[in-house]
Amino acid sequence: MEAFNQYIPDEITMCRFGAKLMQIASNIPTDNGIIIYLNGDLGAGKTTLSRGMIQGLGYSGKVKSPTYTLVEEYHLTEKSIYHFDLYRLSDPEELEFMGIRDYFNAQSICLIEWSEKGRGLLPPADLIINIDYVDDARNVALLPNSREGKQILQLMKQIISSPS
Template sequence: MKKYVLTLSDESKTLLLGATLASVCVRSCVVYLNGYVGSGKSVFCKGFLHALGHVGHINSPTYTLIESYILTHWHVYHFDFYRLTSSEELEYMGIRDYFDGHAVCLIEWPKQGMGFLPTEDIAVTMNYHDCKESRKVVIESFSNLGHRMLDDLLAYWKLHI
């Protein structure tokens, strides 16, 4: 496991971090997004999806559980399991079909779906830091693919931020 901690000063930096991860992302990766309500997980996803070419509004899947984005060269599933009452609900919706090795999966509140989700390549944990605007972000990698992505993300981040 590799781990990196950084502080984001505002929402624009959260968008940029999402976009930066997208720029080093590899198809078929799984990204877990953890943190308190309102800490920036969906903002991060917005930056990620826009960087991959999505034009338009990004819907939070809080009520639908999943939003699917078919982009020119990417297929991205954005999950939000905050309102999930039982992880068994995922079995009924055919959750395993989404992890076919051909899509990027962004998963908010992954602990709600434990037992039915694949191991993450990258985990991003976002929480409030010092003031309402800034965020402390912990990024960890848990696979060889995740390690490479995290190394690339850090190289870009250090050069451009």
């Protein structure tokens, strides 16, 4: 299945896109939770998209970048969202020390920025999101990497293409 691309002109649209994406992802049945890798240069909008996703499930507090803490946890009614930022990770083995495997379960959605820094210890993503600059805007590409990822992509295409 091919990627789904969406032009995102501003921060508000990025958050709305993230909210729609998370509403879909949170309803996909899975035994291992949903794992989403967020790729893009510094400042591309990974944390903004994550904020939209987390707030899209009803979290009303401040969503901050976990750059220094490695992970921020959001425990909602039916799901736990773990937002990882591995930018400052110096060695993937650090993930073992923090108990990385405990975060991946049927009730979790894991958003992982800079996933390449955890290569070898992270489970594969269900969905890979690539964010690229397009002048002052962004292009967001969704690439499925599992059966669950394909379901998310298919439903996202339906929602985006139908008139609202």
